[in-house]
């Protein structure tokens with residue numbers, strides 16, 4: 001099992017290029033099957049979730065040609081079945097986007113129910129409510145969601161909770177439905193907008209993405225397109241917090257600063273300097289961080305996917321901070337790992353009270369999920385001594401070349417596969 005080994009203590013300094021947004025790419029790849037023409041998708045991140053999604057799509061008959069590391073041509077004219085294999089859905093929940101895309105195009109989809117997830121219960125009732133409102137019959141058979149309709153008809157749908165997945169999935173299913181669909185209380189995340197822009201570039205008629213009401217006028221067919229995915233705001237934010245926690249100076253390049261506003265606002269409260277450019281942000285942390293409070297919210301609020309990263313920074317800040325997680329109920333497991341590095345916190349329900357310490361010390365920790373895993377790497381980079389992070393397969397789901405990008409900023413981090421490699425690293429760093 002691969003691990004990261006880290007010798008902490010170096011401020012991270014330099015420039016880093018951000019990859020395409022994983023969560024936008026997952027929606028866009030699914031949406032790409034809705035045309036029989038060939039589409040070109042650029043700025044695809046080369047991360048595990050995307051590669052598994054492409055395998056799932058190949059498995060149902062989509063022809064995928066990866067023309068470069070970050071671009072793929074896709075043709076879905078010869079899709080052989082509408083039934084997605086459980087092997088894929090258990091690895092990436094977001095393969096549920098194939099329900100909306102297949103149902104929208106073929107009026108039929110069969111996709112296994114996504115399994116449990118380690119950040120809390122993640123129901124998909126709102127996705128199903130939307131499909132039903134469009135006229136689909138939705139049943140659960142042998143562990144799979146089977147959705148089918150003679151015709152899909154536009155409808156007025158109100159989402160009880162703001163959900164990124166439900167917004168994107170229903171939007172896809174409604175794209176080729178007859179008539180007009182209105183979705184209210186939509187998620188406004190940049191990747192919702194990106195998937196809508198992608199569908200519109202194929203001839204869809206979607207208005208209002210980025211606001212809480214999306215209006216869709218169904219079209220009969222979608223056509224070829226060439227599309228470049230937006231930069232990943234969570235990867236960008238992770239590097240911004242790496243600068244903050246290590247008292248570094250990082251120019252985070254290839255980003256849309258507007259998408260980073262909630263993260264930037266918190267970094268300013270922590271006492272960092274943040275300079276915005278057209279498509280870059282520079283974060284400089286020259287002194288000990290201030291404490292602050294933060295509550296995760298749907299966009300444009302502070303993202304839940306950036307909660308562990310700020311948690312690590314606050315563990316090193318002066319004073320006591322309160323972090324409230326309002327999206328997922330089980331997203332503080334990393335606090336137990338951080339405690340092994342000397343952090344002081346108390347978790348009560350969806351709140352963590354963190355009392356900053358002067359320093360963290362290296363320890364062996366385990367990544368509980370994707371973002372918490374990245375946050376523990378940041379903790380290791382800020383800590384004194386050597387940290388080993390287990391279960392980095394979670395981190396590889398969503399961060400392209402995480403170790404290499406960090407090395408280019410001066411981090412002493414290596415991917416290792418054995419105790420022997422760990423010893424070699426320790427000998428080399430002395």
Ligand code: UD1
Pocket residue numbers: 023024026094121122123124125126127128161162163164165166187303304305327328
């Ligand atoms: C997406 C992101 C994930 C991020 C999350 C919140 C992708 C692939 N993943 O996940 O990284 O952490 O948004 O920004 O884009 N809910 C229901 N019923 C539903 C659907 C959701 O009750 O049918 C609830 C969830 O339990 C949660 C809240 O709605 O409390 C938000 O979840 P949602 O926005 O749907 O998250 P995902 O789309 O799964």
